[in-house]
Amino acid sequence: MTEISAAMVKALRERTGAGMMDCKKALVETGGDMEAAIDWLRGKGLAAAARKAGRTAAEGLVGVAVAGRRGAIIEVNSETDFVAKNAQFQAFVRGALDVALATGSDVEAILGSPMPGSAATVAEALAHNVATIGENQALRRAAVLEVGEGVIGAYVHNAVAEGLGRIGVLVAVESAADPRALAETAKQLALHIAWANPLALEPEGIDPALLARERAVAEAKAEGSGKGEEIVRRMVEGAVRKFASEQALLTQAFLGDNKTRVADVVGRAAKELGAAMAVRGFVRFQLGEGIEKPETDFAAEVAAAAGQA
Template identity: 50%
Template sequence: MADITAALVKDLRDKSGVGMMDCKRALQETHGDMDAAIDWLRTKGLAKAAKKSDRAAAEGLVAGLVSADGKTAVLIELNAETDFVSKNETFQAAARDIAQVAMDVEGVEAISAAKTARGEVVSDMVTNLIATIGENMRLRRSVRLNVDQGAVALYLHNVQGEGVARLGVLVALEGAGDQAKLQEVGRKIAMHVAATAPLSLSTDDLDPQAVDKERAIFTEQALASGKPPGVVEKMVEGRIRKFFEEVVLLKQAFVMNPDQTIEQLVAEAAKETGQPLAVKAFVRFGLGEGVEKKTDDFAAEVAQLTGQG
């Protein structure tokens, strides 16, 4: 039997787009014959995955998971081409399996190369799903938040099944208060983040370029009013403060109580628990955000085919 080297397996992987384990098996079954191995993959339906790799995948699921002690939580986004796939139980199970892997492994590449609790390499699992379901899929992103002392809360919006949804938020609270109370507060803040999509945790974290852009716009608007320079400066600073209140999490008015900011909500919780409390971080995954989606005008296509366009 021919020596099935890692380089040979990688070569077949590059040519077929199929997972490493399936490529290795194909080469073993065909005694290292590359062309025969590709045919073997085709007969198994696995090579179909490569043909779908250039198709836009902006649907799918966001999966979230919290550790038993409540101090670590993860979000992953597993994309597919259509929203129908999000209802598929096998696809949902795959998203949950990947989230479980993400509890121990960080980064898309590392997660893709890791094995699930069932012993299957994540990248191979996704490739097999592509072949079985018939849509392009990809593990797009992942994140893990943890605290030494405190809680990481998870909120899933537009839930599609156990632990999977179309939008997920994590909020990490650092403090020595009661875990149940911290989870309650964290979940409320996570729900707020889901609704408002803040740009940063604090004013210090806000992108300086975003602030400069807004300041330039506000300055131009204020100058157009014909006010003197001193008044213009005060107008601009007032509008910048308003901008912070709109996009900075701690400065935002709490959606469940607009008379209270998130900063004040955290301070109130700290007073109730008798322990210092702070929001360490937050993450918001909206399914498909930032992915260029192809839209098909089916009505126009039908009209063209029937000669009515």
């Protein structure tokens, strides 16, 4: 008897959108034959989306929700932006968001959890959506932020409904200040993060690989300046420091006036509210970032379709 591995189950789920347990059962029933398992699931009405699973899903929605001192953000992708306006799709995103708030940022844990108000898991509800809406969909990523004392600020850009849009931000602000007053500062910080897209909280947190890349660019520029070795070294170090400062949240120029550093804005707010304040972390999801969309030739597609008719 063929041993059914977790990797086989995961691969089948990714190809069909069916639930993990259904995938395992299908593989057991078919002796581990992947294609036969797909057909088994289709025969049970559990893999109607199998033919759609290879399509690029780079549209959809980013969802953001805050409950008390805890916030969650998820990205659920679809093939077209039209689906983002679909009430069924939006309801799924909200449900998955509630699960993320309760379970955390692990996507597999979210998919395996019960969907609120349903006997199905999140993965099964997603597979049902794919089958009924008619587009490939995927829960791509999730993140959760929490503070022991303070607030979680949230913002959604290009919102299509409350808490759902194309860019979502969470920011954790720790402080003993009055939460209602603190919330306004947190909201302004979330707006800034959406606009400025910082890469880290502080310059020290910037990815070393990015700094190395900037250093190489700066060295190439400085070497062509004709200046002495010591001056070139200073030019390079200055350029790298400037890059890190511009890419880190606390050292960026604040959106409100484009002059004051974010750290100084936080410090000023702390003084006004009469309590120490610190930004402990942030998350920014932009819909489809990092997903490579295949280039398509629409005219060629039409001609090919006409030739097949």
